[in-house]
Amino acid sequence: MSVLAQPTDAELHNRLMAGDEAAFTQVYRRHKDVVYRFALMLCGASGLAADATQETFLLLIREPARFDPARGALSAFLLGVVRNLVRRGRDDLAVAAPDEDDSAADGSHDLTPLATLLAGEALSSLQQAILSLPFAYREALVLCDLQELPYLDAANVIGCPIGTVRSRLNRARARLAELLAEHAPLRLETTL
């Protein structure tokens, strides 16, 4: 039984430029989650992240020639676009109005109510701490630590040298550790 090779992003992009709807669908399904998650971690609000994701793919529809396969991967291009959208228009709003629903509880049905509560608080603290980082640190941390992109790819997305990504990531981690230490919840026994 032979396995059909998946078309590359460059091939799909060529077909997409020619008006092939199936190619666009494939591109969207391949990259939508990564783009959305990156936007979500940058702005902290699912509605804004969804809007930014939609605008990113709309740009690909309307101006597909903006992506040049010779200059990098399609994923890096899309992440770069959504990054710019969030950075230019939505960053301040997003931090001011993050999602209110505490979705951390969703994946912890098998925990005790107290453990669920503490896990949710810890996750919420981490999210808030990441959102309070300066944008340049935040994007490096999200790309490298949460989305686990190689430094080179992160540098392509951000549009800076790889050394800058490394230094920003180090500073972001140090700042995040400080923030988490400052806002660490008191131990249960000390509150009793």
Place this chain on the structure above:
Amino acid sequence: MTPDEKTLQAAYAPLRQELATAVPPAGQEAGLLAAFRQQHAPVSRWQRLVQWVRQDRGLYLSLGGSCVAALAALMWLRPMLWNETQALQAAPAGTLAPTASTELTTAFFPLGDPARIEAAQHARMVRVSMPRASLAAYGLPVNPELADEAIEADLLVGDDGAPLALRFVRGKYQLI
């Protein structure tokens, strides 16, 4: 890996798990596909022209339009300009003659011996202001209503600083 980094990596785990479940709204794909179809739908020639103008060609079109408008204005004004030029050229020496587009001048009136003008190696022109009444000294009519006002003149000055010739200047629509 430092203790801080280990702590962070441990803290990341639940966030990564949560992030792995985050997906864009389900309806987004349908909306984007509709936009894609609209973008690639066959368009009429007129729509293509409008699209072409809306994109980056608007600038070129506006520049082209400006050129066409300027040409049309020139064609429209040509008879008037032509008549004025003809009238000025037909005027006798010593009266008005066209020079620059913004002002009219008389011909030069020699001051003293005209041979000095030909003999001068170098000369320079100096714009001066004179009493309007001095027009009469050169046989030019003077408007009594404006007789008290000054009039500009170009003085041709020789190497030795002596004036060689004089011409009167007026604005294009200014009365002498």
